[in-house]
Amino acid sequence: MSTLNKAVSPQSASDSLINSLTDSEKWWRLFVWLLLLAFGVAMLLPFIWLLSSSLKLEQRVFQFPPQWIPDPIQWINYYDALIAKPFHIYLKNTLFIAVLNQIAILLAASFCAYGFARIEFPGRDFWFGIVLATMMLPYFVVMVPQFVMFTRLGWVDTFLPLTVPFFFGGGAFNIFLFRQFFRSLPKELSDAARIDGCSEFDIYWRIMLPLSKPALITVAIFTFLFTWNDFIGPLLYLSSPDKQTVALGLASFRGVMRSQLHLLMAAAAAMTIPVIILFFFLQRYFIRGVVMSGLKG
Numbered sequence: 001m002s003t004l005n006k007a008v009s010p011q012s013a014s015d016s017l018i019n020s021l022t023d024s025e026k027w028w029r030l031f032v033w034l035l036l037l038a039f040g041v042a043m044l045l046p047f048i049w050l051l052s053s054s055l056k057l058e059q060r061v062f063q064f065p066p067q068w069i070p071d072p073i074q075w076i077n078y079y080d081a082l083i084a085k086p087f088h089i090y091l092k093n094t095l096f097i098a099v100l101n102q103i104a105i106l107l108a109a110s111f112c113a114y115g116f117a118r119i120e121f122p123g124r125d126f127w128f129g130i131v132l133a134t135m136m137l138p139y140f141v142v143m144v145p146q147f148v149m150f151t152r153l154g155w156v157d158t159f160l161p162l163t164v165p166f167f168f169g170g171g172a173f174n175i176f177l178f179r180q181f182f183r184s185l186p187k188e189l190s191d192a193a194r195i196d197g198c199s200e201f202d203i204y205w206r207i208m209l210p211l212s213k214p215a216l217i218t219v220a221i222f223t224f225l226f227t228w229n230d231f232i233g234p235l236l237y238l239s240s241p242d243k244q245t246v247a248l249g250l251a252s253f254r255g256v257m258r259s260q261l262h263l264l265m266a267a268a269a270a271m272t273i274p275v276i277i278l279f280f281f282l283q284r285y286f287i288r289g290v291v292m293s294g295l296k297g
Helices: 002-008 010-020 023-054 076-084 087-118 124-136 139-153 160-167 172-183 187-195 200-211 213-229 232-237 246-256 261-292
Strands: none
Touching: 023 261, 076 261, 087 124, 087 160, 087 172, 087 200, 087 213, 087 246, 087 261, 124 172, 139 160, 139 232, 160 232, 172 213, 187 200, 200 213, 213 246, 213 261, 232 246, 246 261
């Protein structure tokens, strides 16, 4: 048994694959890995410089050659930056909008996608094409009509324009992603549920939705990133200082702290690190959801 396990172990399979490569193939693989490593380092350098600058003295931010490891480390920069503006209010407002958008998009987009993926109705492919066509429509085309509509509804300077529209469909891209994921699941699951007397809603709620955890997490990550980074929406509809979001708070902070770049870097890093931590914890589900959503057309 141990010999069999050793024969089929991933390590032995990887070793045999490497040994079967020719010298030119080995050099090519090494070149590809080095190229990818170089691109990875190049992509990380701006963020590393951001973190480094956020811990430096003000006069050392643009020191040349750059000092990558601050000496001394100024942890107080984060305290000074976060008390200069009410970032706790910005964070609370952003999280409130993000939670509502998560609920709206996950439920609405998955519900619409289930209909496009599993229910036969006249013109299904045509209407799905119309939904996809909306992805080609720039936001700035509908920005003015939406602003006029929400103004007449009295929703300006509230969170309603930033949350309520997502309860109606959840976005074309999210519908597309959920639809592709639902189409990758075996139809036998739905057939067996119908034999047991389940309605279409029961099949969606009790079977399809629990199985779509990778897609749910993927859409949740996209939704959170969109809400966290959204600048145009809050800029249009939010005017009260106590209703501003993280993106607006950082923009106003940049205007005030234009000369104190070490504090600006500290505030930007403090608002960026939570998103990075979230992605690293959920990257397994994110990659799986993206890959599995493209398995079936």
